[in-house]
Amino acid sequence: GESVGLHLPTLSVQEGDNSIINCAYSNSASDYFIWYKQESGKGPQFIIDIRSNMDKRQGQRVTVLLNKTVKHLSLQIAATQPGDSAVYFCAGVSNDYKLSFGAGTTVTVRA
């Protein structure tokens, strides 16, 4: 199976600055990773994904970086906005197609 974990439980960022959320995984055979955003009292929402044959993938204001050498991925949010305040989870897909989630990083955007 897959074991994933995030480096920091909380992150405070000034509005307009860039945010970087980190995640480490244990299973080098994992071939797919997903970032989810969860707002208070709601279910997680898909943000962006990346396959293991990629190093980087960009979306709208978000970029995911994958470093397979050190088994690390990160989510970068450009020009962080108040609406970005949420808990962010990384998830890895193991070979049995079950997602394993990290504990989450709570991002708080300061005005």
Next chain:
Amino acid sequence: SQTIHQWPATLVQPVGSPLSLECTVEGTSNPNLYWYRQAAGRGLQLLFYSVGIGQISSEVPQNLSASRPQDRQFILSSKKLLLSDSGFYLCAWGTANNEKLFFGSGTQLSVL
């Protein structure tokens, strides 16, 4: 488009009472269905998943059970709730290869 419905949004139940949480999916056929639990400030713990009607896999031993009476219906149950069953319960569905999961809005269960 596919949608997932989960209810109720909040539930307060006494210890020892039964539980039934329902989840339905629309707009897709033969989805893989999941129940997750999230303790306050924690990550998501997979409880059950189902790849078809009547097929249930349990991930952790616990006081809960799941059933899938119809293709797009997934039910989480308990005969007697424990205090430790409190948490945020999330239903999710995925495609055949489960590369993405789509979550319901969750049920906040408080067992008192």
